[in-house]
Amino acid sequence: MVLVDSARLTTAVERLFSLLRQGNPPNDISLTAASTLRRLEREGPRRLTELAAAEGVTQPAMTQLAQRLERDGLAERTPDPTDGRVVLVRVTLAGRDLLARRREVRAAHLRDLLSSLSADDQALLAAALPALERLAP
Numbered sequence: 001m002v003l004v005d006s007a008r009l010t011t012a013v014e015r016l017f018s019l020l021r022q023g024n025p026p027n028d029i030s031l032t033a034a035s036t037l038r039r040l041e042r043e044g045p046r047r048l049t050e051l052a053a054a055e056g057v058t059q060p061a062m063t064q065l066a067q068r069l070e071r072d073g074l075a076e077r078t079p080d081p082t083d084g085r086v087v088l089v090r091v092t093l094a095g096r097d098l099l100a101r102r103r104e105v106r107a108a109h110l111r112d113l114l115s116s117l118s119a120d121d122q123a124l125l126a127a128a129l130p131a132l133e134r135l136a137p
Contacts, residue, residue, distance in 0.1 A: 023109025025102060029074075032057060033065060034102065037074060037095050045078070045090035074098060 021031075028034075036055055040046060046054075052062035066089050069075035074095035080086035091099075114122060 019113060020106055020110060023106045025105045028102065029098070033069060033074075034099070036062075036065060037069070037091050037099055040075065040089060040091040041096060041099060045088040047080070047086055047088060051089060069095070 029037075032055055036051055039051065039054060048062050048066060049059060051066070052059045055062065057065070066075060066077060069089075070077055073092060075089050075091055077087045077089050080088050114125070117125070
């Protein structure tokens with residue numbers, strides 16, 4: 001039996017996501033680019049086909065995104081050591097730095113939002129964090 005109203009949670013998460021996006025740094029990268037870099041940071045180098053499937057975009061779109069990320073120095077494409085015909089994409093140090101700066105800016109924005117909540121509401125959110133982290137590993 002599910003104790004959480006999934007429709008309410010969906011609406012709250014969508015609204016919170018919109019608020020967080022407002023806290024993105026100026027001239028920020030696209031949501032797909034950020035998601036792809038986060039995936040590479042978390043999971044390590046990936047094939048273009050894997051990235052396209054994971055991000056829900058076409059292979060040509062992921063190829064273009066990988067080229068842009070590489071041009072901007074945020075990712076690089078290298079041959080797969082186990083199969084030279086395959087290209088892997090990996091996040092660079094500059095890409096990791098950009099993600100860290102992006103997180104810092106967004107966290108500061110969220111801190112400002114959280115400060116408007118009561119201590120009780122903040123405690124409820126803190127108690128929910130472990131479950132949210134398990135929900136979205």
